[in-house]
Amino acid sequence: MVPLGAVFAVVCSVFMVLVTLSLAGDIVHPDNVAPKRPGCDNNFVLVKVPTWIDGVVSCEYVGVGARFGPTLESKEKRANHTRVAIADPPDCCSKPKNKLTGEIILVYRGQCSFTTKANIAEEAGASAILIINNRAELFKMVCEENETDIDIGIPAVMLPQYAGENLENHILNKSTVSVQLYSPRRPMVDVAEVFLWLMAVGSILCASYWSAWTAREAATEQEKLLKDASAEYLNIGDTGSSAFVEISTTAAIAFVVIASCFLVMLYKLMSAWFIDVLVVLFCIGGVEGLQTCLVGLLSCFRWFQHAGQTFVKAPFFGAVSYLTLAVTPFCIVFSVLWGVFHHESFAWIGQDILGIALIITVLQIVHIPNLKVGTVLLSCAFLYDIFWVFVSKWWFHESVMIVVARGDKSREDGIPMLLKIPRLFDPWGGYSVIGFGDIILPGLLVAFSLRYDWLAKKNLRAGYFLYAMTAYGLGLLVTYLALNLMDGHGQPALLYIVPFTLGTFLSLGKKRGELEILWTRGKPRVPCPHIQEDHHQSMDQKSLAE
Template structure:
């Protein structure tokens, strides 16, 4: 018998993952650093290509200050300017060296950023580069007591390693020249189009697989019932099901459990923690990939099995597929930092999502409404409201994998931004596919069991609502300069456009749904008999390990 608690463990591992669409933001807003006249710029990333003795060298990335004029957005308009070292290096007093529109390189510290910029401006510099004392970027702001700041040159912060490299070349008497510009992101990148197609296609495949397996199970049970078998006729005594139906209480508890899990990810985010997530992600990917073959061939090749110690009866197809699944997951884990590793991550991720949408189901639209409404509030809170307590968006920080040294966590689908001068990835969290997908899959199962065609049913409306909602999410993402957007904020309202029909769909098996209730019990019995008990427990064991470790 499959434990309901174990199945819920599987559910929550996936339902509390990141629900976010992100496009690689290059403009940073910061409510902690208030705006005032002369100090109201956005914090923009700045490209700093370098030339050493006329030969093109490394390109660095800095961040613009809150003060000073804005930088050029086109590379061809950015002047190639010579860089000189400040004397004294901190530029807290007037430089001893004479400046004629050069860019001055200074060290951070001893005085405010605006003091350094004012002194450099008065000395004749065309821009100021400030070297941070850490290998990271820092947002340069005005002091609290400063008003009407008027600085005539741009200021850019460089990470420590980049700044020290430039300083080393200057001290070696090399001629160092740089450009400063901040290119704009394209309005739409092809990565967003493909990511939209991936998300919609994943829900489409999962919904049809769920509806097909439900119909096949119902047909099989109808045949068994016609044989007047007492074991199958007594549908009131069916054992545990092979899938999980989310209750209204569980849908409400989702917000609490998901929030706790997200805060834990935020607080424990580190290199080793991401390594653990990668290992468990691979284990899950291997298990569900192999489980597909077990579920699909349970009836078709019921006799083609082999007995394996501890695992029990395993189909020959599973034995043949398992090594390839393991090798695929291991290769991805080892080479996940390569430029094409996103392909493997997306394959494993889509497999996981489809499996969750096959195992996890909502019994009626009432539960789906509660679940999506709770997720709607959860998404808004952790993307926007959490900034008031944590001074940064918890959801965005977790999605990017900050402080981990990794390029994001594995519980995401992502595609590289091909035409973006800043590169990076467009991503979408598993939750933005799984949660709406539960309603879409339910709609198709309902249509098939109620014998509704595509135009008269609800599936087309639900699928259209998801597609339009996700499309609006990407529009908002680009209008907000690539800042992470809570996709459910835009997707959930579109589901209110669906057609309505009495209480049968909202309350599920109540009202005049005795026939559907009987079929549902048949499905429950059929799904219970298709999965070998030992195999299912082994599969669930890996997911329970995930929850235990976290």
């Protein structure tokens, strides 16, 4: 029987088909609305704004640079400390009443264009302009469509509303406020992405071998049970089906509809309390995943084999091994501790442990029966990812997938159903993350390939697993390359992974002439030696009688 907790873990995980994202900051404004032109062709960059109040180090805010004006210094040590002054009038749409001598002027957004504010501030003697947004997010400052001659000599930076108001309050309280403006460059590749790639590939690798070993053991056991069968052939792949959950074509198609509804629900209900609900659900699934993996791992050692094969009846759960009873308290305590401290900076370690255990458990329990189901499932997931990352912007005015993944509306760290590692050498910090769906869904196809290879007694070169595993690794690698080339904008990982894995499998199957059996049966037809022997004996007896 499949454990109820494992089924719950499957449901939670499959609905979390999230993309690989870079959580560098919240910037809104479509770039194609304001094409580049002379004087207005800067790349949008995040800007660090450390502050000093009366000479004492205070908060550090993050702003965004404008399309216009000079580029900012990239090194902190080269950026000047400059005093901040409030514009009068506050919108800086007319010449300021206060005389400026190189200060950075603090102005409010609105009433006139960004370039108008910058030109007026420059003429008044300001060395830079800080524009306070009217929302908590950042907005990309662009030039007006009818502006042709743009020659602005001071940098312009937008600050979120709360940051600008804090600076203004200090100045109104007669404090001396000074800031630095600089934009450190982000490394092309961070070590965190390398580790995340290894975690994703390693999870699928371990789960695939576990799944194939379980299927082979079940096939061997079934062959022994059917030793006296009179059938001509034995379909080994059908063995042990009660221990697995097989996905049907209908379920694969329904996935995209159910997952879309679930994602919209997350988007609409996203709040701190809803994130807490997801944390609880993740902890429950994590307990089941960690317990299954620990029991499976410890059972490999002869010291624990007796405990793993000795069972006791438990209410609601039926027969439970002593080894399971021994490891369950540890799993519960581990999950609860993570749930309590999941806001802490070190909580990503526990989240990754629970997440990897959950992924491996799901891939070991859930099977796709043939390549047809795998193709339908991955094709639906492929379209799902593209729609909710890119197309959803047309209806919701923002990417639903990215908002849900980052937890923008809840002001939390985002949903817990993903693997994450802090960006180690990125001056902007943040995390490199990958959703469970980007590992589980292609992982189902990779695990299927190894089960088929083992049951068909194929070696690595003659089989499909080596190529499917390599294709997944390359697809994920291309995802990270695209993520960095797109300047950290969220990318749907399945956009790259699905063509690599599914395309490789289909092409290789067609080339080898095995596509039909992979597509329909998904299991090699292996003749049973003892049945063949009995059949030949009966044929020999019949010949003698004739």
